[in-house]
Amino acid sequence: AQKVTQAQTEISVVEKEDVTLDCVYETRDTTYYLFWYKQPPSGELVFLIRRNSFDEQNEISGRYSWNFQKSTSSFNFTITASQVVDSAVYFCALSEQNNSGYSTLTFGKGTMLLVSP
């Protein structure tokens, strides 16, 4: 069974603070993919990043960075110099092939980030 844990239910920061969203996953597969999505109040899901299990290089994209560590089964997401527009629910997700051979996503429960001015 797979599982994605986002232990932080809600985080509140003040604008310009850095914030890290934690994600811990469980899987028995050696090949899998990890994702982060942003869900603003409008409800749509915005794709942020995909990382395969063989690529442990950290990635930076503007104010966003991701730290993937297989040894601790974690895929944490950091926003530097947070802005009010970053306020949203952030989901971490794990993709594996199911018994039918399809890759489906299992989502964590999400972390609500509130950035105040």
Added chain:
Amino acid sequence: GAVVSQHPSRVICKSGTSVKIECRSLDFQATTMFWYRQFPKQSLMLMATSNEGSKATYEQGVEKDKFLINHASLTLSTLTVTSAHPEDSSFYICSARKTSTEAFFGQGTRLTVV
């Protein structure tokens, strides 16, 4: 990224009626689409996997006769909530798989059954 359009974005219906939600991949062909449901302040739960030209695969606990899925073309999948009841009120989101590991999400449909 690829574009997936979901329609309608919001719908209010009376209890006992049926509602159809469309999911279209606009700039790529998707042999597989997924339907998720999200209750307020909760995560997304996979309901079913929709395959073009064949029957959908439903997750455990999801009633196939309640949630009818039709994937008639490589760019369109529909979810029909039949005989909707207030407990079916939720946020429904589709995703279309572009590659074996890339899936793109629609904007979501907020269904309210009164």
